[in-house]
Structure formats: structure tokens, C-alpha cells
Amino acid sequence: MTTTTPAATPLTTTPALAPLLARGALLSPLKRPRPDADFPRARLVLPGLRIDLARLAAYERTCGFATGADALPLTYPHVLGFPLAMRLMSGRRFPLPLLGLVHTSISVTRRAPMPATGTYELAVHVEGLTPHRRGTEASVVTEVRAGSGPDRTPGGSGAAPVWESRSTYLARHRTDAAHPSPQAPAKTPEPSAPLPALAEWRLAGDVGRRYGAASGDRNPIHLHPLTARLFGFPRAVAHGMWTVARCLAEHGTPDAAVVRADFRAPVLLPGTVTYGAGDGRFELRGGDGRRLHVSGEVGPYPATGRGETPYPAA
Incomplete structure (x- = not known):
């Protein structure tokens, strides 16, 4: 997997998903996925995020979580970071087509409880591309830090994330089955x-x-x-x-x-x-x-x- 330390690109608001999904759909036919392609190096950072409690309650009801507690379900930060991930994956520099992209796995670490009434800083970046037996897989990392006070520059090293995840997304395409890459991950x-x-x-x-x-x-x-x-x-x-x-x-x-x-x-x-x-x-x-x-x-x-x-x- 190709890795990098991306520079922080601050955002002032959560990106709207509908235009990003439309852009990704329009650009998908132009993409030619391959594991050695370049990918966006930006690390999108959204400081000062407050939780919409009504939307959180709707999520909890839909997924079967108890409602009313001052705590985020473990999976909810993925929802918060998803628009930032879509901004990266729907752009011209992301080499995999958004249409047909398959979410294949997610790994999550939560280091402490996350109050629903807290303030958070989101950061999302593409970690790299990996050859897969069925195509090319991208790893997208989401980090959530508690607060975003004056002692920490948005996107800076600061405190360790209270929550972080790595999602893998697969773009299926023809591969050289006769000469598989030694980097290709084995199936779990x-x-x-x-x-x-x-x-x-x-x-x-x-x-x-x-x-x-x-x-x-x-x-x-x-x-x-x-x-x-x-x-x-x-x-x-x-x-x-x-x-x-x-x-x-x-x-x-x-x-x-x-x-x-x-x-x-x-x-x-x-x-x-x-x-x-x-x-x-x-x-x-x-x-x-x-x-x-x-x-x-x-x-x-x-x-x-x-x-x-x-x-x-x-």
C-alpha cells in the first residue's frame, strides 16, 4: 500500500452529499482504476463540529440503538465523516469510479466514550491504494478528535484521535490473474x-x-x-x-x-x-x-x- 502524510485542508462546513454523489457519478466513466495510480493527498479537516441531536436520534432508531443517552453510538462518527470522504472520492484526482465502488471492510478504534453534546474535529484522508484479486482497493481513514480549542491548530498533530477508522473500498476491474501482485491481500x-x-x-x-x-x-x-x-x-x-x-x-x-x-x-x-x-x-x-x-x-x-x-x- 502507498502511504503518505497529507497536508491539512481546513473546511468551514460539512459538504453537501447530493452534489458530490452526482459529480462522482458523472466522472465515473472517465476513471481508469489501477493500484499504482495517483490519488488525492489532501487531508480534509472540519473543526468545531457539533452533533445534530435530532438527526442522531433518527439514526439510533433506524439502527436499533437506545435513544436519549449523551453518547454517540460507535458507528455514528462514520456518518459524520462520510461527506468528507465523498468529497475526496468523487473528485477528479480520485482514480476509482464512485459508481460500483464496494465497501468491503471497516476497522474502528474508540479510545473513550464520545458525548453527543461534545464538540469535535473531523479529519479524513485517502491512505493509499492496494491491488486486489478483483481489482483495486482504496483505504480511507477517518479521525475524530475531541474539541477544537485555541491550543490546537485544525489538522495539527495535537491530541490523539478519540475515534478512528479505516474503510476499504473496492473498484472491480480486470486484473492479471496469471501474475498476481505479491502485495494483493489474502481473502479473510x-x-x-x-x-x-x-x-x-x-x-x-x-x-x-x-x-x-x-x-x-x-x-x-x-x-x-x-x-x-x-x-x-x-x-x-x-x-x-x-x-x-x-x-x-x-x-x-x-x-x-x-x-x-x-x-x-x-x-x-x-x-x-x-x-x-x-x-x-x-x-x-x-x-x-x-x-x-x-x-x-x-x-x-x-x-x-x-x-x-x-x-x-x-
Whole structure:
């Protein structure tokens, strides 16, 4: 993976998602993805962010979290950083087409509880590109620091992030299967047997629309069967981050936690899924228990015996 220390580019407000999604769609046919392509080096920084409590409550209700507590769910900072990530990934300098880009995994570290009434500084950058057996994968890092007082320049080194994540996004394209890159990551092995089934959820057809309204992510594959069919899906598809949030709402997380989740197969809406968990792991399978949609693990931070590691091992 190519890495860099990007310079900070301060923002004064959260970017609007709709124009970014439209720009990304228009530019997608012009992109020629490859793992050695250049990518945007900017680190977008948004200081002084306050949480919209009404929007937070809508998110909590949609994902199954309890409402009313002065604490952000572990997955909510991803929603806060998503517009900044879209600003980077929808631009001309980002080499992967936004249309068809697949969210393949997310790793999250939360070092302390995050009050919903707090003030935060967001920072997002593209960490690099990696060859994948099915194309090219981009890693996008989101960091959240508590406060943004006069003692710290926005985007400066300052205090360590209270929350950080690394998301991987895959652009599928033809690769040289006869000569695979030695850097190409190995596929995370699937669990050999299903985890104990603890709940069965019947998902309504409007889950994607409700999550889109709460999160701002209104990708057409999630909204309606007609728009999903334009991208090759028979029905609307649940957001990957909704599936992880719903699992973590059921599982629970420590105040200081390390989480990793892999998105393995889309969840079609409406549909029935089975939630399973055990020994710090969780998963979401099809109603018959055979098809694995999401697998993940939850642990305390710092992880016992591993020291302070900012991301779980892939």
C-alpha cells in the first residue's frame, strides 16, 4: 500500500452529499482504476463540529440503538465523516469510479466514550491504494478528535484521535490473474461454522430509505428496486454500515473498543436475516443460516496482549 502524510485542508462546513454523489457519478466513466495510480493527498479537516441531536436520534432508531443517552453510538462518527470522504472520492484526482465502488471492510478504534453534546474535529484522508484479486482497493481513514480549542491548530498533530477508522473500498476491474501482485491481500477466511443464532430479523423494503434519510447516504442501490436494478441488483440493498450498526446495537460495545467488520454479500430488501454472536464475534447470515453477509469482532481497547494498536488486524 502507498502511504503518505497529507497536508491539512481546513473546511468551514460539512459538504453537501447530493452534489458530490452526482459529480462522482458523472466522472465515473472517465476513471481508469489501477493500484499504482495517483490519488488525492489532501487531508480534509472540519473543526468545531457539533452533533445534530435530532438527526442522531433518527439514526439510533433506524439502527436499533437506545435513544436519549449523551453518547454517540460507535458507528455514528462514520456518518459524520462520510461527506468528507465523498468529497475526496468523487473528485477528479480520485482514480476509482464512485459508481460500483464496494465497501468491503471497516476497522474502528474508540479510545473513550464520545458525548453527543461534545464538540469535535473531523479529519479524513485517502491512505493509499492496494491491488486486489478483483481489482483495486482504496483505504480511507477517518479521525475524530475531541474539541477544537485555541491550543490546537485544525489538522495539527495535537491530541490523539478519540475515534478512528479505516474503510476499504473496492473498484472491480480486470486484473492479471496469471501474475498476481505479491502485495494483493489474502481473502479473510470465512468462519468454519455459523455462530450461535440469537435473533432473526425481518427487514422491510424501506430500510435503505430510512437509513439514507438518517445518514445522508442516498446511493440509489439502497433506495428502491427500480434504481437498484440499474446497477445489477434484483432488489434494493441494505447499506453495509446499517448492517454493522444493527449488529453492534444488539451486541453492545465497551466504552473503549476495537471493532472490525467485513462485508461479504449484499443483504437484499425486503428479506430475513439471522444475527449470531459468540466469543467476541458477530455475524449476519441469510434467514436459512447459510449465506454469510457480515462478519466481525468486538474487543476492548487496548486489546489484551496486543498493546495499543490503532486498528484490528485484517
